[in-house]
Amino acid sequence: MLYIFDPETDYILEDEHVLLRPLEISDFDHLKTFAINEPELWTYSSQNAGSERGMKEVIEKALIAKENGLAYPFIVFDKIKQQYAGVTRLYDIDLSNKCLSIGHTWYGREFQGTGLNKHCKYLLFEFVFEQMGMERVEFRLDARNERSMRAIKGLGCTFEGVLRSNGYRVDGGRRDSAVLSMLKDEWFNGKKELLKDKLI
Template identity: 35%
Template sequence: MQKPTPLPTHVLPTVDFLQAVNLLPTVVLSANQVRLEPLTLQHEAGLRQAVQDGELWKMLVTTAPAPEDVAHYIQAAANTRMAFAVIDETTGDVVGTTAFYQPDAAIRRVFIGYTWYRQSAWRTRINTACKYLLLAHAFETLGCRVVNWETDALNTRSQAALERLGAKKDGVLRCHKIRKDGTVRDTVVYSMLREEWAGVKAALAQKLGL
């Protein structure tokens, strides 16, 4: 059997991936008056207000909790992912949350997900700035080779946003996860490679006026 060809050393990141991942609970990122800071119980009241804007917990395809479950949601996030509160610096309000999860040191991969924003923040600079900050950190600080996203097959709004971003659709995982109502969902998987980041970064920076 032919042995796989190793990647050239010049494309391998020099950063310590796991060390950089372990620092994520202390990382604060900001651009275009949007700030991502580690999600803690100090954000509970703001996140509860955010989830009520549009009654997001009633949407089948989101991970948003009911208002009374926000504290538990934050505590659970601390054990399963590297979660951020999304702050609109023009108002100081918590407008949502997003996260890195499932870091893979061997591949140098991380997933971005558990993302939701108050309804009044949809299709604003908020999501554009968040994706810019997360992708820049993933590729330029963590040294990722690839970033992945998973979306419910019914969440066509999220899929359209990822395609506008420049992510590539990899395929569909059938009968992949259980929704909050107990039904089984298919998952659409997207990815972005390090080699694709420069073009995406330039487009995002132009949109944000950076």
């Protein structure tokens, strides 16, 4: 099977619950309310979008990474609530080794715990394993972020360990990063169906 990925292509991923489309600079207008009203969303993030200026900078950096072929950011639209819910991103894209990471993901408070994340991740896994032909998907998160750790494990990912003091937190302190992953063979040998069964 021939796998093709072009960062300049507008990939649209959707099901009956959620739509993911490429992030654009104009999406600041959809996301600034979260920056103003929910700055705590970035407590465990490596980037602080908890202000209008911070949100603009995060969007701009994501689009620069996309231009360089290193990332592909999506904005997330909740089709049930008919509202923009947050963002997610493919990054550290390594086509030669068929590996990438999923992260820089956040959702507004009212979208958390609704099943939206599972729908997003199902679509992303399907895209990276079945269209891009990736062999490995990795997640890195602040090791203190127990809620995200549970959510990622709930997707069927395997905990691999902790990278000690491998980066900075938004408060300037050093961060330990937990690493989890899923492999292409795992996706096709049961993990896909297990996650599909969990979709609400």
